[in-house]
Amino acid sequence: MSLKLSTSRMNVLLTALLVATTGGILQIGGASWDITSHILRQPETFFTPSHAMLYTGTGLTAIAAAIGLVVFLKNKQEIRSRSFYTAFKLLIIGAAIQLVSGPGDFMWHSVFGVDGLMSPPHLSLATGILIGTIAAVVGLARILPHIESKRNQRLAKTALVPAFAALWFSSIWYIFFFVLPLSNGQNFTFNPDPAAAIVIATTVLPFMSAMIFLVSARTIGKLGAATAVAGVVISMNVLANIVPASNSWGHSFPGNCSPSFQPLLEQTLRSIK
Numbered sequence: 001m002s003l004k005l006s007t008s009r010m011n012v013l014l015t016a017l018l019v020a021t022t023g024g025i026l027q028i029g030g031a032s033w034d035i036t037s038h039i040l041r042q043p044e045t046f047f048t049p050s051h052a053m054l055y056t057g058t059g060l061t062a063i064a065a066a067i068g069l070v071v072f073l074k075n076k077q078e079i080r081s082r083s084f085y086t087a088f089k090l091l092i093i094g095a096a097i098q099l100v101s102g103p104g105d106f107m108w109h110s111v112f113g114v115d116g117l118m119s120p121p122h123l124s125l126a127t128g129i130l131i132g133t134i135a136a137v138v139g140l141a142r143i144l145p146h147i148e149s150k151r152n153q154r155l156a157k158t159a160l161v162p163a164f165a166a167l168w169f170s171s172i173w174y175i176f177f178f179v180l181p182l183s184n185g186q187n188f189t190f191n192p193d194p195a196a197a198i199v200i201a202t203t204v205l206p207f208m209s210a211m212i213f214l215v216s217a218r219t220i221g222k223l224g225a226a227t228a229v230a231g232v233v234i235s236m237n238v239l240a241n242i243v244p245a246s247n248s249w250g251h252s253f254p255g256n257c258s259p260s261f262q263p264l265l266e267q268t269l270r271s272i273k
Contacts, residue, residue, distance in 0.1 A: 026057030
């Protein structure tokens with residue numbers, strides 16, 4: 001039996017990776033927006049626009065994983081011999097974690113009320129998102145040599161820019177879980193040890209950022225590609241964090257600090273003390 005996958009099935013797998021990339025962007029963008037909302041205490045409910053964006057991304061990731069699973073079940077031998085097989089395994093694992101974390105987050109909110117940045121469902125969801133973004137990057141990079149169409153090759157390389165951006169941004173936030181003193185909930189406090197947080201922030205964060213920047217430049221292989229990745233990360237940060245937060249800031253600081261920003265200021269001052 002030939003181990004060659006048909007062009008149509010390769011196109012289906014590429015489509016799945018593109019869907020996963022879109023899902024990753026929506027997930028980390030929505031998650032970052034949601035974290036900003038939690039920090040500002042505005043609003044404190046499960047049903048929010050940021051959650052809608054986040055779980056739309058989760059749905060897309062689940063669809064991409066399902067597509068990969070169906071193709072794998074129909075072409076077990078052919079898929080197992082390909083380098084991108086690992087990417088789809090990671091995608092399925094990441095999607096499964098996210099699908100469990102969503103209801104878990106709803107239950108946590110229902111039982112324990114307001115939570116901080118670090119909570120079991122938040123951490124598991126972030127883990128699933130991170131695995132999914134890794135899967136998208138690995139899949140797009142490894143599927144490239146198997147794509148015959150020049151047009152689809154260009155499409156895959158272009159998609160690597162937002163895929164790396166989603167990986168970079170999700171990695172930053174994953175590290176923030178263990179750095180930022182923003183994990184005071186109504187019933188639990190998961191704030192990190194300040195000394196450990198300083199070490200992580202000054203070593204792991206810059207190393208990770210530099211590594212993703214260099215790997216993206218080498219993988220995409222186009223002049224300015226890594227800069228484009230960094231630009232997407234900055235844009236995501238502005239749209240998901242700065243814009244929502246700016247709507248809650250007063251015209252002067254700190255005297256006219258808005259009520260929604262006050263809890264963040266008080267919490268930060270307490271952590272310093």
